[in-house]
Amino acid sequence: MAASVFRPPPVIVAPRAPSSDVAALPRTPCWGLRRASFGTTSRLPQTTRSCVRMRAGGPGLLDSPTITSQPEQGTERVYKRPPIYKVFLHNDNYNKREYVVKVLLKVVQEISVDDAVTVMQEAHETGVALVVACPQENAERYCEGLRLNGLTSTIEPAGC
Template identity: 55%
Template structure:
């Protein structure tokens, strides 16, 4: 296959001339067979005319009023709440462990027994420290099953409250 080299024109850049020779060498020169035809390439859309070739200018950024592109937003962690289980004289210990396993995510049998025993001996036990929405869901689940539970704000904003209880994720 021979490459067709077009003569250099003073009005055409070197890049356009190289592009023309590549196109001429890769496209078929004759129509052979039904349905085959020569493709036409518009050089104005493929290569930019003038100095710099096909390099685009840097786009301008439009600043919106009240919005700074230089500042990054910092997301704050949601405030954490403790779910507290209170001792009562009505429910058996086995039932309390069963409800804790049913309502609270990520609770093992050992966690449920320890929390039940702490509530029995101290009168109250911290079950979990989590965001407010989860704490309300857990508290409501415990109350529906007949246990006495409350939520209270944790001393810190995020993380474990230091009670040894498991943390909900």
């Protein structure tokens, strides 16, 4: 018998042993099956906001589906800002002024040359100068960078 032009040949699938384990179910989240042309199926993501997951209760039986929904796009989330810390540069009698400006420019990328000179001059005249106020993680990184280059630096919370 000649093969039909309009129908594809039948696909033979090897029989699979029945299993009622939940572990045997595929673990792909929220993927649905869509029919393509000629009866073949392809996996495409679902466009709905809810995903139905089914548990295996035996061959051919389904327990009640568990519906999980994703948060809607219109909802706003409130993010807590990290605490702000101040980085201070202390005067010392060991480092030259030009070296202090170079280290400030190397460690604190947000600072300009004029601001670095101002911070160095203030630390020289008053004994301490505010370098930058930033989140705690950045403040600790800047303080450590200044210390590793031979300068005296401290941090403290800005809320005090």
